[in-house]
Amino acid sequence: MARILVIDDSPTETYRFREILQRNGHEVLEAANGADGISVARAELPDLILMDVVMPGINGFQATRQLTRGAETKHIPIVIVSTKDQETDRVWGKRQGARDYLTKPIEETSLIRVIHQLLSAV
Numbered sequence: 001m002a003r004i005l006v007i008d009d010s011p012t013e014t015y016r017f018r019e020i021l022q023r024n025g026h027e028v029l030e031a032a033n034g035a036d037g038i039s040v041a042r043a044e045l046p047d048l049i050l051m052d053v054v055m056p057g058i059n060g061f062q063a064t065r066q067l068t069r070g071a072e073t074k075h076i077p078i079v080i081v082s083t084k085d086q087e088t089d090r091v092w093g094k095r096q097g098a099r100d101y102l103t104k105p106i107e108e109t110s111l112i113r114v115i116h117q118l119l120s121a122v
Helices: 011-023 034-044 060-069 087-095 108-121
Strands: 003-007 027-031 048-051 078-082 100-103
Touching (some): 003 011, 011 108, 027 034, 048 060, 048 108, 060 078, 060 087, 078 087, 078 108, 100 108
Parallel strands (some): 003 027, 003 048, 078 100
């Protein structure tokens, strides 16, 4: 179906996302931090990005801002998936360019629903 980039510094979370996405027919690309995620996104131009917030170096908000303002990557929908669940985090994430903001632990049905909505809107 779609090529989805998971940017998350937690091997456990990355594994869980990979399992869910592959089970639903998606190809998964991975990056373990914001800087690597930006590089992979620019090189691979995935159909959608799942972005963690709390990561070493460039955090998810910063990476989202860079990707949504980059000429070659601004069309890629980004969904922030984080344990940070304050309303201010949601607002800030959307202001950085994220199309949606989900909180961990994520339910598979919710994640797949959001992915399908965003991919069908492209």
